[in-house]
Amino acid sequence: MNDTLAVTSAMKADGVKVQHLLSGLDAAGWASPTPAPGWTVADQVAHLAATFQRAWLAASDPPAFAEVMRNAKPDLEDEVAAVMRPYLALPTDELVDRWYDELLRAADALAAVPEGEEVPWLVNPLPPAVLASGGMMELFAHGQDIADALGKPLERTDRIAPLVGFVVHTRHFGYLARQETPPEDDFRFELTAPSGTLWTFGPPDAPQRIEGPALDLCLLAARRRHHADLSLVATGEHAAHWLEIAQAYRGPAGAGRQPGQFADAPTTPGPA
Secondary structure, three states, X not given: OOOHHHHHHHHHHHHHHXXXXXXXXXHHHHOOEOOOOOOEHHHHHHHHHHHHHHHHHHHHOHHHXXXXXXXXXXXXXXXXXXXXHHHHOOOHHHHHHHHHHXXXXXXXXXXXXXXXXXXXXXXXXXXXXHHHHHHHHHHHHHHHHHHHHHOOOEEEOHHHHHHHHHHHHOOOHHXXXXXXXXXXXXXXXXXXXXXXXXXXXXOOOOOEEEEEEHHHHHHHHOOOOOHHHOOOEEEOHHHHHHHHHOOOOOOOOOOOOOOOOOOOOOEEEOOO
16 A cells, blocks of 8 residues: 555545535535435535544544444444534535545544554554545545536546555455455456556456556446446456456445446546
């Protein structure tokens, strides 16, 4: 995984891109339904705010984070709704600043974790760079939902590099979510960055291969696009199945997206 400071710097910069989407948004825009069933743009932003608040607390005050987790609701959906509620109660002109302030606090707290230490998290402690990469995935996924809802382009650059590494690192999550046993075969990933650079992971002679745009891999693993609408090519039985189940987050897979759901994805590859 990437150095924590590099990941958090990328997260801050990509957060600014999402802020641009939200800038000047009127009440109708905030209430716009997103591709996530039942979620508006405001819901997406509140979820990001709550996620980054928890990451800040975990990195800055582990005992306080542990106490919060002890008191968390046992049902995941109920807990998500509870942590979003205070942010949804804010006027939107406050929410638009508050969510990014939470991102900045989380990024700075993760970057300040001493080398070699881990940060407590939902299932087990994580290196700060890994947790920051998970935050990048949250920002990527919910930012894409916001862009899709508003029909606005969202520039993607080589700052997605930590995200790509995170997808590879969490390749087994899709199997776990479906109570499947991950295959023992190695996977090889050969991915083209937005700048055109080739990024590779895994043994060159691995029997299972995934090739194509790095951005498509992120859209796939965030479950924001169906693999039929992406330019990823799988070689090998297990690799082909992985395209069907890929996700870079723990827990239920969710509905995902349907083939052909988006005629023109509002995502723009940009320079590094």
